[in-house]
Amino acid sequence: MNGPEIHVAFAPELDLFVPQGRRGRTTEVGTDGVSTLGHVVESLGVPLTEVGALLVDGRRVPVSHVPAAGESVAVRPVARPQQVPGAPLRFLLDVHLGTLARRLRLLGVDTAYESTDIGDPALAARSAAERRVMLSRDRGLLRRRELWAGAFVYSTKPEEQLRDVLDRFAPRLLPWTRCTACNGLLREAAKEEVADQLEGGTQRTYDVFAQCRDCGRAYWRGAHHEQLDAIVQEALSLRGGQAG
Structure with a gap:
């Protein structure tokens, strides 16, 4: 020009x-x-x-x-919190943001994630088809006109990435309701229903379980629960301690 x-x-x-x-x-x-x-x-x-x-x-x-x-x-x-009109707030993350995807799911935020590099055109098309906000550090991807909506992830550190997304979009938080592996919804499950996924020590120690409605993965408050709960509590503190 x-x-x-x-x-x-x-x-x-x-x-x-x-x-x-x-x-x-x-x-x-x-x-x-x-x-x-x-x-x-x-x-x-x-x-x-x-x-x-x-x-x-x-x-x-x-x-x-x-x-x-x-x-x-x-x-x-962009003004914060950013309003995304026309659809429930849902996200799509590219292959480089796996940890952020799992943490958003931990908080109950509807988060799709591509664990392989399917290419910018396919990501943009999925964003549009499913009306999901594309989160990425790829500036070229965020310039694609097909995107439903998008946002640049400013930090390379997962904890800072999560704070930024929560601050920017203020999504509804429903901790412990989604599968961190596939994004499916969880339901209460009896020990017998998930017994084939449990080692002997886990079977003897724990009695409260949840299971993903989609992939069947079992969840319980195991050794990493305190670490995960700290992530949840910090996120809730940013929302004044309130879920939902």
Whole structure:
């Protein structure tokens, strides 16, 4: 783009995506008089999934706005908590976010996860077909127009990833109700129903079990329960201690 110039300033929250030389200041960007403002913003490195309000000379405009010479553009981050209209809040995570997927499921959040790399087109198509918010650190994937909705996962640490997703979307939490392996719903189960999955020590020690309605996996409060419960309690504390 080397036509009429506009002036673009990004909010500090978007610095991760902005080239070093454009951070913290207004920069001049050439336009072609045809491309939308959304296209211009993405060409500067910022996925539209991370963009909230677009202000042109102080007035809010849609991403379809075609900028004119001399306009001043302020790019704001997504407001939190983010509203995703038109569908129950559900997520889809790519192959790199397995731990985050298991933790969201632990909290009872409907979370689909691809354990193999099925490719960006297939992920985007599933997001659209199932109306799931795509969570990823792949900026190229988040730029695909087929996505139902998407969000960049800012941290590489699972505990920080979880806090960020909970803060951004404020999903309903129903801990201990989903299978962390397949996302199916759990039901109470008698010991006899899951006996074939239990070792001798577990059979003697535990009496309360749950089982996944979909894959049949058995659950009980075993050696790792305290660690998992700490994750649950921290998540609930972010919601004022309330589930649901």
